[in-house]
Structure formats: C-alpha cells, structure tokens
Amino acid sequence: MAVKPRIKLDKKEAKKGDLVEVKALVSHIMETGQRKDANGNLIPRKILNKFVCTVAGKQVFEADFEAAISANPYIQFKFRAETSGPVVLTWTDDDGSTIVGEETISVS
C-alpha cells in the first residue's frame, strides 16, 4: 500500500540555529480496536503507533501514538536547523509496515 504522506516545511532554506516547523499528514484509518462490525465482532486495532523524524540522519523528534489519535494523523513539530540534509519522516504501522516521506532542508 503506497501511501504518500503530505509534508510541509515552513522554510526550505534556513540559517544555522533557526527553528524549522514541520507539518505532516498521512492517510490511515487508525482503527481503535474498540469498534464492532455489523456482526458484533470487535474490529482489531490497526494504527500507526510510532512516528520518527530524522534530519541529516539525526533523530530530532519522535511520537508514540495510541488509539486516541484521530484517523489520518496530523503531526506538527519543530527542529533546530544545524546541517543541510534530508528530513525523513517515518510512520510505523501495528503490522510492522512503514510509511516514509522525505523533504530536504538546506542550512547556511
């Protein structure tokens, strides 16, 4: 399932030390594991339970999601620009699969 996350940096070029804001949205049902289907059987939980952001290979932010995160999870956070490089966002599903998105930041 090729889900393409939508990622936006508030600036593509930053001065060293600047704060860069990241906004990201990804399509996912985030099934809570609390709902029942038409036959009254519990629908098993299926959520993205982990989100990690690395910048130029260094982890800057991480979040553990629970079932109380809305469907199509949105996440917004900041990082301090230090070195130019890829901004890689990775979501991990309960089933072990991952959704990866990438942007680039150039730091002067």
Place this chain on the structure above:
Amino acid sequence: MREGDDMTPKLNRRQALALGVGAVGASMFGIGDALAKNDAEDVIGQFTGGKTPIEGKITLDLPEIAENGNTVPMTIAVESPMTEQSHITDVLVVANGNPRSGVVRFRFTPASGAAEANTRIRLATTQDVIAVAKTNDGAFFRTSKQVKVTIGGCGG
C-alpha cells in the same frame, strides 16, 4: 368534572413514573461517569516513577468545547531552553474518560529546538486531558484541561 378527576391522578402517576425513570437514569449516568475513569493516573504514576509533578510550565491548548470528538486539535508547548544541559525529553498525554487512557507520548531532543507539538486526538466524552512533561534532569511538570465533547469520538 368526573373525567377530569380521573385524569388528574393518571397524569400524576405518569409524571411520577417519568420522574422516577429520570432519577434512575441520572443516577446511572453518575455511576457511569465514575466508572468511566480509566487508568490515567496509574499511567502517569508509572511515567513519573511515583514522583509528584509540579503544576505548570506546560501550555496545553485544546478547545473548551469540541463539537466532534473524533478530531480535536491539541497543541502542547513546554517552556524550556532545549539545550544539551536543560531540555524536555518526554511529554506524556493521557485522557481520563476514554476507553483507554493513552493518547500520545512525544519524545524531544535538544535538536528539537522547541518542546512543541500539535496533533489531533479522539475524545469519547467530556473529560480531562492531562499532559506531563519530563526534563532531562528528572523533574516533572503537569497541566490538565477539561474538554466538553458534544459528539463522542470512539465511533460506536
């Protein structure tokens, strides 16, 4: 007159019955509310290792009234210089009226630059959302906010 006399007690009985049902309903709601409290405080206790967090330092931005509990915007910001020497490492968010207390745990690093994050959460009913922040030297801060939910967000 006679009919009227007949009617009056009948109506009264109905009213009395309605009142009785209402009262039972209300008291059941009361019990329901008490039971709805989940393990939020236990989860916070595990997170802090039994330490009592200090109130403050965290700005927890949530609407006072959420019309749709399926997607409630939440912003968290913790005062911190976010340097190697002094930074926020974790922010735990729990909700005490959801079927499960856990909402999210943010993990920051000095490279985060600011201990701020925004996401959208589900709230099943009117309840308190509690945020607890941990610093790199093991101090804890806590803030909570009540959100009134009009339509619950656990897709029943």
